[in-house]
Amino acid sequence: MIFLGIESSCDETGVALIEAHASGVPQLRSQALYSQIDMHRAYGGVVPELASRDHIRRVLPLAREVLADAGVSLDGIDVIAYTQGPGLAGALLVGAGVAVSLGAALERPVWGVHHLEGHLLSPFLSADPPVFPFVALLVSGGHTQLMRVDDVGCYALLGETIDDAAGEAFDKSAKLLGLGYPGGPALAELALAGNPVRFDLPRPLLHSGDLNFSFAGLKTAVMTTLRKLGEQPGAQDRADLAASTQAAIVDVLARKSLAALKSTGLARLVVAGGVGANAALRARLGAESIKSGFTLHYPELALCTDNGAMIALAAAMRWQRNGPQTDSNHHFNVRPRWPLATA
Ligand code: KG4
Ligand code: ZN
Numbered sequence: 188m189i190f191l192g193i194e195s196s197c198d199e200t201g202v203a204l205i206e207a208h209a210s211g212v213p214q215l216r217s218q219a220l221y222s223q224i225d226m227h228r229a230y231g232g233v234v235p236e237l238a239s240r241d242h243i244r245r246v247l248p249l250a251r252e253v254l255a256d257a258g259v260s261l262d263g264i265d266v267i268a269y270t271q272g273p274g275l276a277g278a279l280l281v282g283a284g285v286a287v288s289l290g291a292a293l294e295r296p297v298w299g300v301h302h303l304e305g306h307l308l309s310p311f312l313s314a315d316p317p318v319f320p321f322v323a324l325l326v327s328g329g330h331t332q333l334m335r336v337d338d339v340g341c342y343a344l345l346g347e348t349i350d351d352a353a354g355e356a357f358d359k360s361a362k363l364l365g366l367g368y369p370g371g372p373a374l375a376e377l378a379l380a381g382n383p384v385r386f387d388l389p390r391p392l393l394h395s396g397d398l399n400f401s402f403a404g405l406k407t408a409v410m411t412t413l414r415k416l417g418e419q420p421g422a423q424d425r426a427d428l429a430a431s432t433q434a435a436i437v438d439v440l441a442r443k444s445l446a447a448l449k450s451t452g453l454a455r456l457v458v459a460g461g462v463g464a465n466a467a468l469r470a471r472l473g474a475e476s477i478k479s480g481f482t483l484h485y486p487e488l489a490l491c492t493d494n495g496a497m498i499a500l501a502a503a504m505r506w507q508r509n510g511p512q513t514d515s516n517h518h519f520n521v522r523p524r525w526p527l528a529t530a
Contacts (some may be wrong), residue, residue: 193285199221199494217254267290273524310505326352340509349392380423382430
């Protein structure tokens, strides 16, 4: 079975083909991605209307590209999967519209996929795939969640952020430091030259006794610290503040993940979403996994941020688990807000 996946929930247009058999890990046949980052950079963040218009420009050429790369004809597609939510409504509608039109034209089923399900299953495409059950730490620009994952489609929310997401904390702190969009990778790079213990920044909810997160206070602390440093903070001050900010985010994510493993009794941690690309987070979790004896699984670096492969994969794994669920009406309904536990 060949699954075409289309991702258009935010600022990346991703299309991919996955091949799956009744059992065994599905295989990536081809994928193509267009990142809108350069376009949004001028505005310091994602402009939803520009994002939607750009998805329209990119999605069909990318689809042609993956079909050509894999040597698959349009007729060779068995199922079309698209990101149904959560995300920007207009951006989601582009992927949904293309997926449903293709499905209607080809007389193939069309499945809406939850974006976060795509992220948390994406490590199955890596060289070291996890097995169920596991704890998933989902850390992206819009979400920070710990989930218990027992199987495909069996997701229980253990804890989540009560305000900003971890990626948002990176992005907003980076903006305060005068770094460009997206802030996460830029802040991580500046942090390389900095001292992570120079500034004692808050780690909210660390001892709350639950698995929730709060990052909104961090940007306020970064702002206050910058103000104390005066009009023109020096290069070392800025690097130290970046390193201390990253250390605070990484510390909270790592400790809460450990607490989730402890409370569930599970010994496997999957880390997914854009912030999962962060080298400091990987180093910290790697050290903790050796100390505490759990295994760690990441998607390949190229599949950490948004992509079409994870959407096709989620559909393929649902098919392997549940068999065909044919949607013959080709109705579509995007869900900009959609809790994963109800997917
Ligand atoms: O999963 P993703 O690509 O899109 C969403 O669904 O949100 O995640 C994007 C987020 C952004 O906030 C970005 O700054 C952050 O992931 N990010 C990073 C790194 N790479 C991406 N944050 C910290 N370190 C990185 N290396
Ligand atoms: Zn994402």
